[in-house]
Amino acid sequence: MSNIALHIENLSYRYGERYALRNLSLDIKEGVFFGLLGPNGAGKTTLMSLLTRLLKPASGEIGVFGYSLSKHANEAMRHIGVVFQQSTLDLDLSVAQNLEYHGALHGIAPREVRCRIQQELSRFELLDRLHDRVRDLNGGHRRRVELARALLHRPKLLLLDEASAGLDIDTRANLNKHVRTLCTLDGIAALWTSHLIEELHSEDQILILNNGQCLAQGQARILQNKHKAKDLPALFSQLTRPAE
């Protein structure tokens, strides 16, 4: 298996005549926390939809651990865990029922699913909420359940689309820390998309996207130096500022 968790090459997508993504290329290695930054409408959610097969690319190639998403979609999808921007939990079902459903959709035996649910909920300190209806959980807990669910089938690539949107500062920071720990301890690669610059560190690998195009890619600190920006927010603002 390739140690490149995600390989994207010349990926483009159009809504009618308008390009939402144009010739995007990037590689994410195993165990790397990769930040995808972009203002609203930059193309982040479109990219996530392409990576999860909800949309089909106009052109370009996506590979997940060496499996082409167009040719070996099911193999590729086995390695991906996703947390969408919009909550995808079934509010009327319990935490356990939501997770069991996810396990079944990945073809995991019910006994094994129950065992993994215990492990994942323990990790996120949610075991006591196992039988609570999702509707009764607060936003932070729901996000943690979504992250636990995304990890249930033991993916090696985690896609997080604005996963911290709508959360308070502490919860956001905790979620970010959790994902970074998963990268360090479990070797999971994470693609973290956000428009909140403070969620990324200067050591992180980042890509700045605007109007569907890659403006800069590399380690945040190196990009700052290259563009003579004093910090990451300054770099982001410098690159995404509309031309006068």
Next chain:
Amino acid sequence: MNALAYYYCFVGILKRETYRFLQQRSRFLSSLVRPLLWLAVFAAGFRSALGIAIIPPYETYISYEVYIAPGLIGIILLFNGMQSSLSMVYDREMGSMRVLLTSPIARAYLLVCKLLATSLVSLFQVYAFIAIARLFEITPPLMGYVYLLPAALLPALMLSALGLFLSSIIRQLENFAGVMNFIVFPMFFLSSALYPLWKMRESNEITYQICAFNPFTHGIELIRFALYGQFNLLAFSVCSITTLVFLALAIIGYDPKHGLLKRKSGG
């Protein structure tokens, strides 16, 4: 993925549909109240106005209530199919459909599982109705209850497949009223649910032809014949072919190539 993984997947989808059904008690009650109202009120009013001649599968004169019972089972299946379509559109708008569509299991298989699960859940409602219908002297032979299972399952699959297809083309929940006006009501009223087809023919040949062409008519006739221990080959064939056509259209509709989740703009 081995065969067991596909089995677990089906069981998981069936469990989810069952949990959701059990959570929505009002949905269960309304699915029963609707046909029971037809039976208790509509049929009582029309029984004297409508004479039912001896037509297959009946071997004697029957009451109007007995005649419309299969049609009312059809109502349950029809509304259940549309309810599942509505819930899929809702799931898509709310985002939970993405969980299903991002599974590593083949999308066509997932849609078939969803179809089967929805149909099996609607059979609970059918049996609850037919049990209560005994109070209205609708008492088919005991074996009829056994034959009803596969006979109701096929129209249930057909109507759920229609619902699945509709959910793939309906962009917003608001458009659902159109489905009720232009699909559900015409499908129900232009069928043999409430009146025998020969009565339709007596009044208007064109209406009769439309009713005879309507696949819902064949679903009802399949159930009607099965309740009295008979097999209607024509009804079975029409239902089977229609199910496959709607399912194929739904699978195409949910293919990302055809852009189920395409929006005019994206972030």
